[in-house]
Amino acid sequence: MDIKRIYSELLDVQLSVDALRERVDELGIYSNSIQEKNGSILFLVRSDNGKRLVVLKEGPVFDSFEGEELIKGGVKICPLNEANSKVLRTLFPYTAPSSHSEHPITIGLGDRLGLASVGHIRLVKDYPVFPILAQQSIRELNLTDRTYNDVLNSASWAVFQEGYTKGFGADGDHLKTPEEVDMALDKGYTMLTLDCSEHIDNDIPDDSPSDIRSKYNALSREIRERLEEKYLGKTFDITDDYSISFSLDDLMKVVLVYIDAIDFTIEIYNRHIKSLNRPIDFEMSIDETLTSTSPEAHYFVAKELIDGGVEITSLAPRFCGEFQKGIDYIGDIDQFTNEFTAHFAIAEHFDYKISVHSGSDKFSIFPIIGDVTQGRYHLKTAGTNWLEAMKVVAINEPDLYREIHEFALENLNEAKAYYQIGADTDNIPSLDTLSDEELPALFDNPDSRQVIHITYGLILQAKDEDGSYVFRDRLYGIWNRYEDDYADLLIEHIGKHLESLQIDKS
Ligand SMILES: [Zn+2]
Numbered sequence: 001m002d003i004k005r006i007y008s009e010l011l012d013v014q015l016s017v018d019a020l021r022e023r024v025d026e027l028g029i030y031s032n033s034i035q036e037k038n039g040s041i042l043f044l045v046r047s048d049n050g051k052r053l054v055v056l057k058e059g060p061v062f063d064s065f066e067g068e069e070l071i072k073g074g075v076k077i078c079p080l081n082e083a084n085s086k087v088l089r090t091l092f093p094y095t096a097p098s099s100h101s102e103h104p105i106t107i108g109l110g111d112r113l114g115l116a117s118v119g120h121i122r123l124v125k126d127y128p129v130f131p132i133l134a135q136q137s138i139r140e141l142n143l144t145d146r147t148y149n150d151v152l153n154s155a156s157w158a159v160f161q162e163g164y165t166k167g168f169g170a171d172g173d174h175l176k177t178p179e180e181v182d183m184a185l186d187k188g189y190t191m192l193t194l195d196c197s198e199h200i201d202n203d204i205p206d207d208s209p210s211d212i213r214s215k216y217n218a219l220s221r222e223i224r225e226r227l228e229e230k231y232l233g234k235t236f237d238i239t240d241d242y243s244i245s246f247s248l249d250d251l252m253k254v255v256l257v258y259i260d261a262i263d264f265t266i267e268i269y270n271r272h273i274k275s276l277n278r279p280i281d282f283e284m285s286i287d288e289t290l291t292s293t294s295p296e297a298h299y300f301v302a303k304e305l306i307d308g309g310v311e312i313t314s315l316a317p318r319f320c321g322e323f324q325k326g327i328d329y330i331g332d333i334d335q336f337t338n339e340f341t342a343h344f345a346i347a348e349h350f351d352y353k354i355s356v357h358s359g360s361d362k363f364s365i366f367p368i369i370g371d372v373t374q375g376r377y378h379l380k381t382a383g384t385n386w387l388e389a390m391k392v393v394a395i396n397e398p399d400l401y402r403e404i405h406e407f408a409l410e411n412l413n414e415a416k417a418y419y420q421i422g423a424d425t426d427n428i429p430s431l432d433t434l435s436d437e438e439l440p441a442l443f444d445n446p447d448s449r450q451v452i453h454i455t456y457g458l459i460l461q462a463k464d465e466d467g468s469y470v471f472r473d474r475l476y477g478i479w480n481r482y483e484d485d486y487a488d489l490l491i492e493h494i495g496k497h498l499e500s501l502q503i504d505k506s
Contacts, residue, residue, distance in 0.1 A: 017041060029054075032163035037061045037091055044161045050480060051157070053078040053088075061091065085153040088160060089188075095156040097170035097190040099279040101313050103130035105503060106353070108171055108380035109494070110135035112144055112456060114151065115479050116385035117158030119490030125164055127498055128375075128506040132191060133158065134170035135380065138180055139418060143457025148172070148187040173380070174285065181272050191281040193316070194268055195288060196261035202290045204256045209249070216252040219259070227255060236299060238345045244299050254300045257291060262301060266308035274309070281313040283378070287357045293317035295342035302350050314378045316355035317343050323358035324421055326384055326453040327446040329365045337368050344372050353378045359497075360384040366500035381497065386456050388489040391443045392482050393475065398436035400478070404471055405431060405442070407462065408455040415455045423450035 017034060020043070024031040028046040035042045040061040044051055055062050058073035064087045067078030078084050089096035100106045109120045109131050117133045124131045133155040141147065152170050159168060171191040172184025176198060184192060204212065216224070231246045238244060246254075265284050273280050284305060286293055293301075298317050305312060320339050321331020329336070340354075347354040355378040356362075356369060369377060394401040408415075409425060427447040434442075442448040462470040479486060 030161045033161045035092070035160075035163075044157070046480075051080060051161075053080060053084060064091070080153065080157050082149055082153065085149075085156055089156055092160060094165040094167060095159045097134065097152065097155070097188065098167045099190050099281050100130045100132065100167075100169045101279065101281055104128075104376045106130045106132060106169065106378045107497075108132040108135040108173070108359075108378065108382070110140075110171075110173070110380070110382055110385065111151070111154060111158075112136070112140055112383055112386045113389055113476075113479065114146065114154035115389065115483070115486065116490055117155050118162060118483065119388075119487030120385075120494065121158060121162045121164045122487055123491045123494055123498070125162075125166065126505045127503055129498065129503060130167060130169065132169040132171045132380075134168075134189070135173050135191075135382075136171075137174035137195075138176070139174070140383075143418065144460055148184060148189065152187060152189070169281065171281075171283075171380075174288065178268060178272060181268055185272065185276065185280070190279070191283065191313070192273065193283040193285050194265055195285050196264055197286070197288045199261040199264045200286060200289045200291060201257050201260070204253055205291055212249075212252050212256065215256055219255070223259075227251065231300070238299070238342075238349045242342065242345055244296055244346075246296060246300075250296055251300075254294075254297045258286070258297060258301050258304075261286060262304045262308070265305055266310055269305075269310040270308075274311075282311060283314040283316060283355055284310075284312060285316040285355070285357065287316040287318045287323075289318055291318065292320050293343075295339065295346060298343055298346050302346060302352075306350060312350070312352040314353040314355040315347060316357050316378075316380075319343070319356070322422075323362065324450065325358055325382065325419060326360055326387055326449045329362045330422075333364060333368070336365055337372070340365075340368060341372050344377075348376075356380065358382055361497075363496070363500050366497065367502060370500075370502035375503070379501070381494065383453060383456070384493060385490060387443060387449060387453055388493055389475075389479055389486060390452050391440055391489055392486045393478055394439040394442065396482055396485070397474075397478055398439050400471070400474060401439055402431050404459055405452070407471075408451050408459060411455055411458045412451055415458055418457070419454040421450045421454055423447040425451065 017036060020029060020034060021031065030044045033044040038061045039057055039059040041056040043054055045054055055065055055076045055078060062076060065076060065078045065084050067076045069076050105128060107129050111117050111133060120131055120133060134151045136151050155168060155170065169191050170189040171193055172189045173193045174195040175181050175184060175192060176195045181192060231251050232248060234245060236244045269282065273282060302315060320335050321329055324330065344354045353376060357380045359379040360381040361384060424447050428445060460472050464470055
């Protein structure tokens with residue numbers, strides 16, 4: 001709909017909320033977004049050029065937004081830009097992210113495209129789940145050509161659109177450097193996930209005992225004496241029937257694998273986070289590494305961090321088995337259950353949340369997570385909102401989907417530089433053999449899922465010789481047109497996650 005035509009119409013609705021409510025469909029208004037504030041009326045509308053904020057009636061609120069005054073002092077059409085996002089968050093604090101430490105179940109949903117939060121909100125509003133709507137790693141920012149401002153602004157506008165007032169978080173995910181941490185904090189992010197993978201020594205578990213001893217002896221005597229006195233010959237009770245102790249061999253190994261990661265985390269926390277005058281949910285992640293975290297290692301890392309002054313909100317160990325993106329858990333379920341139970345007990349002992357990453361589609365272990373934790377955890381689902389967005393394309397624009405699917409297969413090797421997956425393309429049926437109606441079923445094929453899952457950056461960034469996007473603009477056009485269909489797919493897909501985690505509606 002042409003926005004100017006809409007607002008010549010608005011002249012005769014007498015600018016009252018009741019009158020607007022009667023005409024939301026006709027005027028393209030998102031009905032849950034209608035708000036009155038200090039004498040002005042605000043709401044979001046759909047238009048041919050994307051969503052816009054409309055502010056009616058002169059006053060301080062009207063004046064505070066940038067935009068085109070269609071009718072002087074009466075109707076202003078405002079872009080959803082950075083300046084207006086800031087004003088929105090000041091006027092309506094629920095559109096700004098907040099700390100989640102008081103909420104037992106928190107789920108990182110993320111929104112690679114800036115379009116998924118609407119569906120996420122429509123789902124979680126009925127559940128005792130605090131959503132981290134904005135959650136992006138630097139890798140994802142780079143691969144999607146977005147910024148932290150943009151990611152947060154998309155979440156704020158989705159919250160406003162849906163009239164969702166229960167709060168949400170913003171996670172600077174898998175940050176690796178002090179500069180990245182400062183950037184996320186500067187943009188108002190409320191959660192920080194510090195990725196320590198580059199400070200973990202993955203060679204140690206394969207080293208010979210004599211190598212381990214000589215590497216250990218190369219540490220300063222002061223450090224060795226402090227740690228040996230603290231950990232050797234002691235029993236650390238975790239629960240009534242579970243305790244942890246360390247032999248010298250155990251201790252040497254965990255020290256050598258994790259000591260740099262611990263020092264790095266303490267340094268980042270004390271220098272960049274501790275002095276802030278707002279609460280930050282701080283997560284230490286040691287998940288993206290080859291070495292799976294033993295319960296002893298988890299205990300050691302946590303104890304050192306806490307004794308070093310770090311306030312941990314959550315910690316993400318590397319669990320046994322494989323957590324590949326977008327498909328179910330691969331591994332021994334009994335072993336996972338035992339180790340997860342131990343990791344959870346350690347997290348409870350120190351009073352922080354256990355965090356599970358790459359948690360999309362891990363349906364075979366969700367019931368275990370729900371059961372063992374009795375509803376206290378942080379779960380990051382990552383990127384399946386992208387897969388659902390591509391399913392929208394497969395359903396509604398099969399020709400474009402076919403083009404993209406072939407492109408993804410052709411460029412798979414390049415994408416594998418960023419994401420490790422085990423997809424076997426021989427298991428993906430050739431598109432020539434599939435009718436249009438059969439295309440959506442490709443999203444039930446694990447190998448096909450993974451191929452589309454990891455090629456998102458290449459798909460979104462592909463350009464012609466003349467510099468224009470090959471797919472990106474067409475894709476966003478489709479996603480805007482099928483916004484409600486996309487939301488419905490997310491509600492169904494993420495809804496299955498909540499059900500499998502045994503979360504009851506609130
Ligand atoms: Zn992770």
